[in-house]
Amino acid sequence: MSRQTRLEIIRDFETQIFYSRTTFPMGTKGIKLKDGMTTPSGIDLQSALALWGPAIKPGDPAHISFVQIKDDHIHFDLNGGAVHRKKWYEHVSVSGNSGAEIPIAGNNQPQTNAHGSYLDIYFDKYVPEMTAQQLRDLLIPVLDFNARNKEEAYLDTVPAKAKEAIQEHRVLVGMTTEMVLHSKGRPPKKVREKDGDSDYEEWIYGDPPQDVDFVRIVGDEVVRIETMKVGGQKIVRTEREVIIPKPEGDTEAKKEQDVRQPNAPSLRRPGEDPADAPRPADGPSKTRPADTAPPPSTPGDPGPGGLVASHR
Secondary structure (H helix, E strand, O other): OOHHHHHHHHHHHOOOEEEEOOOEEOOOOOEEEEOOEEEOOHHHHHHHHHHHOEEEOOOOEEEEEEEEEOOOEEEEEEOOOOOOOOOHHHHOEEEOOOOOEEEOOOOOOOOOOOOOEEEEEEOOOOOOOOOHHHHHHHOOOOEEOOOOOHHHHHHOOOOHHHHHHHHOOOOOOOOEHHHHHHHHOOOOEEEEEEEOOEEEEEEEEOOOOOOEEEEEEEOOEEEEEEEEOOOOOEEEEOOOOOOOOOOHHHHHHHHHHHHOOOOOOOOOOOOOOHHHOOOOOOOOOOOOOOOOOOOOOOOOOEOHHHOEOOOO
């Protein structure tokens, strides 16, 4: 990429506002994009989010605070980046008569923790010549520069059936709590209950004499919707009405949990055949009959070989 193009890209993208199409973790683990695929993903992304928390969620507005073009990728700091960058004047100090360096006013303030993230878009071998619009098109999987508002940006990240329901302010069984909030807003009333061993929340929308919706949420998913009509009719829906793709990490973690069995205590040595392992005292061995312990010897009894032990 030529120097002129680099300057145009930096000028065009720095301080640019966008809406996120994915979740960016806080901390030093940002998102890497190459050939339309993002990393980390799946269980690695979920681990980073659990450890550091999200810096930017899908549909959130954010800004590009720093752009750096390197040999094979372009680096974007988002919302201040994952590492606090000093201002130019924070690097300046003045030497006194004693030779000691005295920082100028303002650069000795305590550093605040960075709460942003970053995006690196990688190319093969080197960053090619391109226009700002071509770069925007490459960033579509993660950044949305065309959305007019947060709601529009978020709706582009959900399935079509859920998007239609949100636009009509309806709630479907199978939605996430985030979708319910976009569809109906924050509930005026919340009730925490327990059904057997599982806890759930009931989000209540509406007041008599209007229709009242009781939206039951377990974890992050709507599992039951009960609607009390004005005329007294009660409608209950429990069948899943929309399928929301689970994060890849949740599926992998579930499979790993199903396959992995707890390690039971064992007397076997590493590599030993289970049939040759010693058996507990109350269980017979499968390889040989249980040995009969010899009776205890008394003083004067001949020991092995007919020798008599003498006591002095």
